Every structure is written in C-alpha cells, then in structure tokens.
Amino acid sequence: MKTNHRRVSRVAVATAAAALCLAGAGQAQAATLGSITFYTGADQTGTAVRLDLEKVDVCQELTTPVRSFFAASNQSVDVFFNKGCTTGAPGRTGDVYYRTGTLGQGNLPYDAVSYRIRATG
Template identity: 35%
Template sequence: MFSRRTGRLLTGTAAVGAVLLGVAAAAQPAAAASYPWGISLCTGSGGTGTRTEVDLNDTSCHDLSEPALSAVDVSDSDLYAYFNADCRTGLPGKSGDAYFIVGSLHSAEFPLPVVSYRVVHNN
C-alpha cells in the first residue's frame, strides 16, 4: 500500500542516496588519477605511506616486507589480502576463514594489517 507519507519518505531517502552516490563518484576519479593501472598496497591508511606495486601476471602468494593498511585496485583483477603470512586465512596468528578481497576498480581500508596477498584474475 502506498501513502503520501511513505512516498515522501522514499523520495527523501532516494534523494539522499543520489547525493551520496554523486559525492562518491566525484571523489573517485581524483584518487584513481594518482594511481597507475595495476594494484597498489599501501602501508598507511587512505593510500598513504610506502606503496607496493603488485605484478598482475604473478598469481602466486607473496608476503609483504611491511604490513599494508590500504589498497587501490585499478585493474581487471582482484586482490586477495590475508592477515597471516603465506596467504593463510584467519585472523592474525589464528586459524579461520577470514581474508579480504579488493575487487577490480576498488579501493580498500583493511580492518587489520595485511601481511600477504595473491592476485586472482576475473574470467
């Protein structure tokens, strides 16, 4: 059932969503412009700190020399990020199924320091 009150609420919600989407879309090109094609892991949050450029052709597991707190993926591949060495799933120092995926054309702030990663190609 549709009422005027519900209609106004939905319209207001849609307007707020459109504004937020517009702000997010406007912010992304500026951030993406400073990153080359590929995947970058960063030691600081927000893409700051020391950058590690990932070899997109190498899909083996890699341990990082310094933990990463953020990443930018400007490629057609995904980055699987792990909180344990040797691409072992789980929280730091524990077994489990936790890991983090940074999808193609996305950036990420990791909830915990990432210490290993692998590239996964999208088909």
C-alpha cells in the same frame, strides 16, 4: 540499383567493424590491465607497493605490512593477515581474508602480510 549497393556496402562495413570490436574485446580480456597498489598507511598514505599482476595464483609475502589499497584493474587480489596466504584474523585460524575487487579503494581491517592475485576479477 545504387541504393541497394549502398545498403549492402554499409552492412558489410558494419559487420566488419563489429567483428573487429569483438576480436579486440577477446584480446583485452586476456591481457593484464591496470594496476593494484597497497599502502603501508590508512587511506592510501605511507609507502606505496605496486603489485606485479603477472604473478597469478602465487602466494606472495609482503616485506612490510600494508593497511590500504587502490585497485583499478581487470584482476582482484585476495589479501591475507597471516603469512603464507593463510586465512584467519592475525595469529588465528579461521576464514577471514579480504578481496580487493577490480575497481575500488579502501582500508584493510588488519595489517596485511601476504596476498594472492586471482586469475579473474
């Protein structure tokens, strides 16, 4: 009898722990996590510009062009080389833009002048 009681107790504890983990995971996905930083120079050099990840799906202009980034977040950023989050190479129309991803770093192919934070990674 004691053995069955212990098994039931262990199962109950494991079930409760799993439920708490799942509840916490849902909340974590809803929250903004981490940071994304642009840099005015290549290879994460120059002046750092940390992005406000709460401004989702809003086109934002940069006061100074940026050349590189570091991303460690649950969101990604679409980076544009024309004002107004317009796609295309600088001064041209087209479909060129850059997406940072959620975890990474790198140099941008052109000077970036505007960006939009995506609702999901």
